[in-house]
Amino acid sequence: MRCEVVAIGTELLLGQIVDTNSSWIGEQLAAHGIDHLRQTKVGDNQDRIVAVLREALERADAVIVCGGLGPTQDDITREAIAVVMGVELVRHDHVADVIRELFASRGRAMPENNLRQADVPAGATPIEQRTGTAPGLICPVGPDGRQVVYAVPGVPYEMREMLERAVLPDLARRAGVAVAIVSRTLRTWGASESRVAELLDPRITALDGPGNPTIAFLASGIEGIKVRVTARAPTEQAAQELLDAEEAEVRAILGDLVFSGADETMEAAVGGLLTARGQTLAVAESLSGGLVASRIVAVPGASAWFRGGVVAYASDVKAAVLGVPPGPVVSEAAARAMADGVRRVLGADVGLSTTGVAGPTDQDGEPPGTVWLGLALGDAVDAVRIQLPGDRDRVRQLSVISAMDRLRRRLLD
Amino acid sequence: MRCEVVAIGTELLLGQIVDTNSSWIGEQLAAHGIDHLRQTKVGDNQDRIVAVLREALERADAVIVCGGLGPTQDDITREAIAVVMGVELVRHDHVADVIRELFASRGRAMPENNLRQADVPAGATPIEQRTGTAPGLICPVGPDGRQVVYAVPGVPYEMREMLERAVLPDLARRAGVAVAIVSRTLRTWGASESRVAELLDPRITALDGPGNPTIAFLASGIEGIKVRVTARAPTEQAAQELLDAEEAEVRAILGDLVFSGADETMEAAVGGLLTARGQTLAVAESLSGGLVASRIVAVPGASAWFRGGVVAYASDVKAAVLGVPPGPVVSEAAARAMADGVRRVLGADVGLSTTGVAGPTDQDGEPPGTVWLGLALGDAVDAVRIQLPGDRDRVRQLSVISAMDRLRRRLLD
Numbered sequence: 091m092r093c094e095v096v097a098i099g100t101e102l103l104l105g106q107i108v109d110t111n112s113s114w115i116g117e118q119l120a121a122h123g124i125d126h127l128r129q130t131k132v133g134d135n136q137d138r139i140v141a142v143l144r145e146a147l148e149r150a151d152a153v154i155v156c157g158g159l160g161p162t163q164d165d166i167t168r169e170a171i172a173v174v175m176g177v178e179l180v181r182h183d184h185v186a187d188v189i190r191e192l193f194a195s196r197g198r199a200m201p202e203n204n205l206r207q208a209d210v211p212a213g214a215t216p217i218e219q220r221t222g223t224a225p226g227l228i229c230p231v232g233p234d235g236r237q238v239v240y241a242v243p244g245v246p247y248e249m250r251e252m253l254e255r256a257v258l259p260d261l262a263r264r265a266g267v268a269v270a271i272v273s274r275t276l277r278t279w280g281a282s283e284s285r286v287a288e289l290l291d292p293r294i295t296a297l298d299g300p301g302n303p304t305i306a307f308l309a310s311g312i313e314g315i316k317v318r319v320t321a322r323a324p325t326e327q328a329a330q331e332l333l334d335a336e337e338a339e340v341r342a343i344l345g346d347l348v349f350s351g352a353d354e355t356m357e358a359a360v361g362g363l364l365t366a367r368g369q370t371l372a373v374a375e376s377l378s379g380g381l382v383a384s385r386i387v388a389v390p391g392a393s394a395w396f397r398g399g400v401v402a403y404a405s406d407v408k409a410a411v412l413g414v415p416p417g418p419v420v421s422e423a424a425a426r427a428m429a430d431g432v433r434r435v436l437g438a439d440v441g442l443s444t445t446g447v448a449g450p451t452d453q454d455g456e457p458p459g460t461v462w463l464g465l466a467l468g469d470a471v472d473a474v475r476i477q478l479p480g481d482r483d484r485v486r487q488l489s490v491i492s493a494m495d496r497l498r499r500r501l502l503d
Numbered sequence: 504m505r506c507e508v509v510a511i512g513t514e515l516l517l518g519q520i521v522d523t524n525s526s527w528i529g530e531q532l533a534a535h536g537i538d539h540l541r542q543t544k545v546g547d548n549q550d551r552i553v554a555v556l557r558e559a560l561e562r563a564d565a566v567i568v569c570g571g572l573g574p575t576q577d578d579i580t581r582e583a584i585a586v587v588m589g590v591e592l593v594r595h596d597h598v599a600d601v602i603r604e605l606f607a608s609r610g611r612a613m614p615e616n617n618l619r620q621a622d623v624p625a626g627a628t629p630i631e632q633r634t635g636t637a638p639g640l641i642c643p644v645g646p647d648g649r650q651v652v653y654a655v656p657g658v659p660y661e662m663r664e665m666l667e668r669a670v671l672p673d674l675a676r677r678a679g680v681a682v683a684i685v686s687r688t689l690r691t692w693g694a695s696e697s698r699v700a701e702l703l704d705p706r707i708t709a710l711d712g713p714g715n716p717t718i719a720f721l722a723s724g725i726e727g728i729k730v731r732v733t734a735r736a737p738t739e740q741a742a743q744e745l746l747d748a749e750e751a752e753v754r755a756i757l758g759d760l761v762f763s764g765a766d767e768t769m770e771a772a773v774g775g776l777l778t779a780r781g782q783t784l785a786v787a788e789s790l791s792g793g794l795v796a797s798r799i800v801a802v803p804g805a806s807a808w809f810r811g812g813v814v815a816y817a818s819d820v821k822a823a824v825l826g827v828p829p830g831p832v833v834s835e836a837a838a839r840a841m842a843d844g845v846r847r848v849l850g851a852d853v854g855l856s857t858t859g860v861a862g863p864t865d866q867d868g869e870p871p872g873t874v875w876l877g878l879a880l881g882d883a884v885d886a887v888r889i890q891l892p893g894d895r896d897r898v899r900q901l902s903v904i905s906a907m908d909r910l911r912r913r914l915l916d
Binding site: 384 | 515516517518519520521522523525526527528529530531533539540541542543544545546548551555558719721786788791792793794795796797799800801805806809810811812813814815816817819820823824848849850861895896899
């Protein structure tokens with residue numbers, strides 16, 4: 091079973107939108123063990139779409155087409171597929187009813203052109219639309235219908251939902267591959283991507299390249315290094331068991347570098363530890379300028395453990411609000427006083443602080459990337475110095491996850 | 504002149520990396536007025552790369568190939584192009600010297616396989632490598648050399664530098680289009696994308712579709728709605744003059760919706776206004792949780808006008824630190840007290856505040872998206888209520904630019 095992906099839209103060619111859909115679909119196909127050799131982007135032009143589909147069907151058993159299913163005159167994927175199938179479009183009554191009901195339920199008048207979305211090439215099966223107005227399509231192609239063109243909307247969340255619900259299961263069934271595919275993302279911090287690669291290399295080799303389970307990893311900046319384990323099996327339960335066993339292998343290798351086994355952020359992981367201890371946190375930020383706080387409030391339920399923060403950008407704010415003593419502000423003394431000061435001022439159990447040099451020039455005689463992370467927890471008030479790589483933005487971003495990871499490790503002790 | 508783009512790399516098909524290069528190249532080709540009808544992604548397989556190139560050359564005059572120029576055995580773009588040209592690879596002595604010098608200048612030993620990057624299809628012209636180790640290639644194809652394949656590295660900043668320096672000028676010369684292309688991005692806030700579209704529609708129609716200059720716009724969330732004007736002319740000066748005239752037209756239409764004519768952030772625009780008045784700013788954030796502050800510190804030189812902020816997430820922090828009176832915290836009174844309190848506590852001239860409901864549930868009887876923006880400037884301390892669309896993250900993001908825009912308009916008065 092060979093598959094190709096075709097993304098439709100002049101706006102993709104013009105670079106107005108980056109085509110993330112094809113990448114995501116490629117990732118899913120790989121996880122499902124389906125060969126996938128080419129992706130094409132083409133504009134909203136019927137002749138060119140037809141040509142791309144015909145060429146793809148000369149090489150592949152299945153083609154996933156993304157985009158061009160909306161209500162406007164530019165949306166011509168349905169027409170192009172009908173040409174390739176050699177059939178007419180037929181108005182599908184049930185699909186039309188669903189579209190009418192969607193508008194009615196939102197209390198909005200339906201422009202008549204929305205019913206174009208109910209036009210289906212004769213012989214194709216619509217994929218029910220659950221999150222948008224456009225249905226997807228499963229279109230058998232060729233004299234014996236052994237090939238297939240799937241059409242899904244270009245809106246990412248509509249595409250993903252339809253691919254997972256209808257397209258991938260259908261593809262897996264046709265390919266005769268195991269239907270149950272599960273994956274899990276572990277996140278790590280504290281070692282470089284190349285070090286994580288080195289640590290995992292023997293295990294990946296033991297799994298024999300693109301075997302089952304598979305292990306893939308990706309450095310994602312402030313999100314940590316993501317290690318994704320994917321397993322395939324005839325049943326969901328068998329796949330989960332494979333996954334559990336492989337997660338245990340990976341955790342044995344990576345140890346406390348792993349901060350989440352559920353693709354959570356570092357902030358969420360720290361929030362879980364604080365909640366378990368019934369403690370609250372306050373942050374004092376100089377270098378990171380509010381980034382730690384803004385990441386924390388994005389965690390659902392953070393109000394249970396997060397009191398707030400002080401962004402002490404000007405040096406005299408550090409002194410006046412947080413009680414930082416006179417002297418250089420990129421220093422152990424400043425980081426400690428900030429952490430201790432913010433938990434006192436905001437009435438929190440734990441205080442965390444960042445102060446350092448984002449760059450591009452030196453500050454207090456320290457080079458860019460020099461960061462002090464302060465931590466006030468119980469009777470202990472201390473700070474460590476780290477050196478971070480990259481430009482201003484990267485130094486700031488890395489200081490956030492580094493500060494939170496330090497707290498995580500302390501809470502684990 | 505028709506052009507196609509081919510991105511090479513199995514990691515692109517597997518979705519490990521999102522192909523942003525093709526989008527960027529597409530944008531550049533559109534700006535240069537060069538037709539561009541298809542983009543293809545293919546893995547690191549010589550036969551398949553050769554097939555993709557041959558097919559593209561049946562349709563197009565020029566093909567830009569991105570990726571596969573590195574030193575490893577997976578990097579086979581050079582070999583594939585040589586097959587398409589029907590020539591051998593030849594070691595290019597000068598290119599090899601440059602690679603050796605690059606390693607020597609960094610004090611690193613050069614693995615021998617790096618010299619593969621100096622292998623050039625006979626008849627091709629290398630594009631000097633200035634930011635990485637791999638040169639690009641300009642490869643004439645066909646009996647009379649009227650067609651061309653350009654090869655550039657897949658590393659985005661290497662690709663961009665080489666495209667701008669060598670590929671686009673060469674393409675423009677071959678296409679006989681004007682060589683000088685300049686563009687400028689205006690940013691707006693205060694009207695929806697569809698309203699901006701409606702306002703600009705007569706002007707875009709007057710420019711006759713893909714004319715010269717061109718106007719394109721793109722909603723970019725917290726970055727505002729970007730309106731990009733691009734002009735082509737035989738000389739740089741003539742293009743700049745076209746651009747100046749068109750910017751004046753666009754500004755006359757959009758008025759004070761435009762907050763930057765130089766693609767600056769809203770924070771930078773506000774910083775410019777504060778600097779001109781010699782005033783400083785402090786922010787008090789509940790809903791936005793540090794996002795306003797973190798965006799401000801990303802502005803170069805923000806320390807001249809930004810004092811810092813208080814993230815008052817817990818209600819009693821609002822009271823204890825900022826002096827917010829008892830009562831609902833999603834309210835005019837709270838927003839006013841926060842703005843006034845933070846400028847007092849942090850010793851700033853201007854205080855700005857955000858308080859509201861990010862969702863997903865109601866708070867203080869208010870629905871998600873309800874936001875109060877407070878502003879304390881001189882003797883005036885006030886707040887306005889706005890209603891923002893979207894999920895938690897989007898409500899937060901939009902509250903940031905809305906708050907800063909309010910300050911901008913006040914400073915302009």
